[in-house]
Amino acid sequence: MKQIAVISGKGGTGKTVVTGSFAALAKNKIMVDCDVDAADLHLLLHPAVKERHEFRSGQTALIDKKLCNKCGKCISACRFGAIKANCTIEHFSCEGCALCSYICPYGAIRMEENVAGEWFVSDTKYGPFVHAKLGIAEENSGKLVAKIRQIAKEIAERQAFDYVIIDGPPGIGCPVIASLSGVDCALIVTEPTLSGLHDAQRVIEVAKHFNIPVKLLVNKYDLNTGVTEKIEAFCRERVVPVVGKIPFDKTVVEALVEGKTIIEYAACPAVDEVKNIWEGLQ
Amino acid sequence: MIISIASGKGGTGKTTVAVNLALSLKNIQLLDCDVEEPNAHLFIKPRIRKEEKAYISVPEVDETKCNYCGKCREVCAYHAIAVLSESNGKKGSVLIFSHLCHGCGACSLLCPQGAIKEVNKDIGVIEIGEKGDMQFVHGRLNIGEAMSPPLIRQVKEYINPTRTVIIDAPPGTSCPVITVVKGSDFCVLVTEPTPFGLNDLILAVEVLRKIQIPFGVVVNRSDIGDGKVESYCKQENIPVLMKIPFSREIAVSYSEGTPIIKKDVSYQDKFINLYLNICAIKE
Numbered sequence: 001m002k003q004i005a006v007i008s009g010k011g012g013t014g015k016t017v018v019t020g021s022f023a024a025l026a027k028n029k030i031m032v033d034c035d036v037d038a039a040d041l042h043l044l045l046h047p048a049v050k051e052r053h054e055f056r057s058g059q060t061a062l063i064d065k066k067l068c069n070k071c072g073k074c075i076s077a078c079r080f081g082a083i084k085a086n087c088t089i090e091h092f093s094c095e096g097c098a099l100c101s102y103i104c105p106y107g108a109i110r111m112e113e114n115v116a117g118e119w120f121v122s123d124t125k126y127g128p129f130v131h132a133k134l135g136i137a138e139e140n141s142g143k144l145v146a147k148i149r150q151i152a153k154e155i156a157e158r159q160a161f162d163y164v165i166i167d168g169p170p171g172i173g174c175p176v177i178a179s180l181s182g183v184d185c186a187l188i189v190t191e192p193t194l195s196g197l198h199d200a201q202r203v204i205e206v207a208k209h210f211n212i213p214v215k216l217l218v219n220k221y222d223l224n225t226g227v228t229e230k231i232e233a234f235c236r237e238r239v240v241p242v243v244g245k246i247p248f249d250k251t252v253v254e255a256l257v258e259g260k261t262i263i264e265y266a267a268c269p270a271v272d273e274v275k276n277i278w279e280g281l282q
Numbered sequence: 283m284i285i286s287i288a289s290g291k292g293g294t295g296k297t298t299v300a301v302n303l304a305l306s307l308k309n310i311q312l313l314d315c316d317v318e319e320p321n322a323h324l325f326i327k328p329r330i331r332k333e334e335k336a337y338i339s340v341p342e343v344d345e346t347k348c349n350y351c352g353k354c355r356e357v358c359a360y361h362a363i364a365v366l367s368e369s370n371g372k373k374g375s376v377l378i379f380s381h382l383c384h385g386c387g388a389c390s391l392l393c394p395q396g397a398i399k400e401v402n403k404d405i406g407v408i409e410i411g412e413k414g415d416m417q418f419v420h421g422r423l424n425i426g427e428a429m430s431p432p433l434i435r436q437v438k439e440y441i442n443p444t445r446t447v448i449i450d451a452p453p454g455t456s457c458p459v460i461t462v463v464k465g466s467d468f469c470v471l472v473t474e475p476t477p478f479g480l481n482d483l484i485l486a487v488e489v490l491r492k493i494q495i496p497f498g499v500v501v502n503r504s505d506i507g508d509g510k511v512e513s514y515c516k517q518e519n520i521p522v523l524m525k526i527p528f529s530r531e532i533a534v535s536y537s538e539g540t541p542i543i544k545k546d547v548s549y550q551d552k553f554i555n556l557y558l559n560i561c562a563i564k565e
Contacts, residue, residue, distance in 0.1 A: 008292075009319050010292065010293060010319055010321070011289075011291065011292010011293040011294075011453035012291060012292040012293010012294055013292075013293060016478065035454075036456075037454045037455045037456040037459075037485070038290050038291055038292075038453065038454050038455055038481075038482040038485055039481075040291070040477075040478040040481055040482065043477045043478060043481060058359075059359065077387070077391070079384075079385060079386055079387055080386075092460050092464075092492065092493055093460075093464065095384050095386065096359050097360075097384060097386030097388055098357065098359050098388065099357075099386050099387060099388040099391065099392075102388065102391075102392055103391065103392075134455070134456055136455070136485070136488045136489055136492050137455075137456075137460055137489050137492045137493060138456065139456060139457040141454075141456045141457070142428065169454065170292040170293075170318075170319070170452075170454070171318035171319055171430075171452060171453070171454070171458075172318045172319065172423065172425065173318045173423065173427070173428055173429065173430045173458065174428040174429060174430075175456075176318075177428050191293075191537075192537055193536055193537035193538075193539075194321075194538065194539040195297065195319075195321040195324055195536075195539075198319070198321060198324060199319040199321070202318075202319060202425065203319075205425045206425050209425050209426040210426070223530075223533055223534065223537055224537040224538065227538075253476060253506050253507060256476050256477060256478065256507070257476060257477065257507050257508050259477060
């Protein structure tokens with residue numbers, strides 16, 4: 001069983017369109033959407049939810065107004081600026097360290113477990129799909145990513161699947177690192193812009209830092225062939241295989257609006273290249 | 283006034299809006315708080331005159347004072363400390379997993395032996411500079427570092443209240459975004475009229491309503507996709523502040539790191555208008 005994570009550094013380069021195409025092309029696999037704070041893959045896969053679970057993680061401080069003497073000790077101790085001048089907790093700033101609850105002289109602060117989101121196991125016409133929704137203004141996205149990856153891996157092992165295909169989040173931080181850990185291949189989707197190049201360079205270094213084999217594809221490569229060449233040159237230098245170049249293709253947006261993967265929507269140049277890319281990855 | 287530019291979905295044009303808005307106005311400070319993947323500097327090309335290291339405080343144990351009581355492990359909410367107690371004459375030890383540490387300070391403050399002090403762990407850099415009259419600050423997270431909020435908070439310490447401050451946020455809706463937009467007077471949500479753009483816009487709207495920051499929407503590539511983003515905004519009474527149609531020319535100039543207003547000066551008035559729309563809502 002192989003785990004493939006599709007990531008990008010820069011957002012909006014086409015990760016989900018590529019991952020959705022792999023869902024339509026790959027046989028014997030499970031799909032996972034690890035972009036838990038702005039998940040979109042479900043808009044292409046139209047899952048029928050079979051299992052729904054609460055994601056409990058972290059805690060938040062709660063001040064008992066009856067016991068609180070407004071001494072302000074908690075306010076100055078909190079490193080996250082989560083306690084306002086009137087001694088109330090700003091829920092979305094609290095990182096759940098519990099320091100305030102330990103130092104409050106009046107025992108007025110207790111910690112409450114958070115429900116930080118939900119995760120789902122679903123059926124789709126392309127097979128099983130594990131996805132999640134982080135609660136509004138909640139944290140711990142890295143832990144939620146780790147959770148759904150573990151569930152997907154268990155299902156894949158139980159059903160002897162060949163692939164776990166992961167739609168990753170943008171950036172290089174916590175949820176990206178959680179999406180990458182232990183995968184067999186990180187596939188970077190970038191675009192020929194200076195931002196795309198800059199961000200791909202950083203995320204390639206992240207993958208290398210964690211010893212993850214990394215490959216790259218350039219989406220909308222013909223928008224600026226000069227920058228595409230720069231990306232290819234960087235990849236040669238860092239020994240990153242470039243597995244494909246997808247042309248700019250208006251059909252992609254049309255398919256998106258219809259809620260379809262490009263594979264099922266229409267034959268077009270982008271589809272041909274994505275098929276080549278998937279064949280090359282196997 | 284502090285205006286942050288956020289989006290939910292990545293790649294919708296946050297940096298384009300932040301950069302062009304900043305270049306269209308006077309007395310501006312531009313902060314790029316997308317510290318995982320900062321891009322504004324590629325368009326602004328600022329002269330950096332100061333570089334500072336950003337740190338998070340992580341514990342360091344003085345083993346001559348430590349009696350391996352385990353209090354630090356017990357109070358650490360992030361499981362960043364393991365304590366092996368002394369047994370059979372074998373010395374104990376304390377292991378610190380600094381990548382899990384949030385720098386809350388609980389262990390050092392609560393250690394009964396006073397054996398823990400906090401030391402700085404380098405997590406990234408902050409670069410401070412300018413371009414013409416514009417002040418520019420951005421942060422860059424070190425490769426392999428998981429937590430961006432401490433660095434974002436340190437970039438925001440450079441906010442200059444005598445200026446109009448424009449902050450470029452990272453994509454998404456979780457802790458890094460909230461750390462960025464917290465304290466803003468207004469947030470511009472940049473989206474595109476596709477199902478992905480709409481889905482992630484709705485999530486971002488929920489976040490801003492929860493943390494009570496006034497906001498409006500910029501629709502980028504407004505003539506691709508469908509009309510659902512605009513009907514959503516109408517239904518939810520969310521002001522659409524500006525629409526930027528798709529143009530291959532804009533896309534190509536973006537790809538080269540050229541701001542739109544340098545390519546098409548008529549956009550300067552459009553971005554000034556965006557600012558005036560924001561001011562009108564704030565009044």
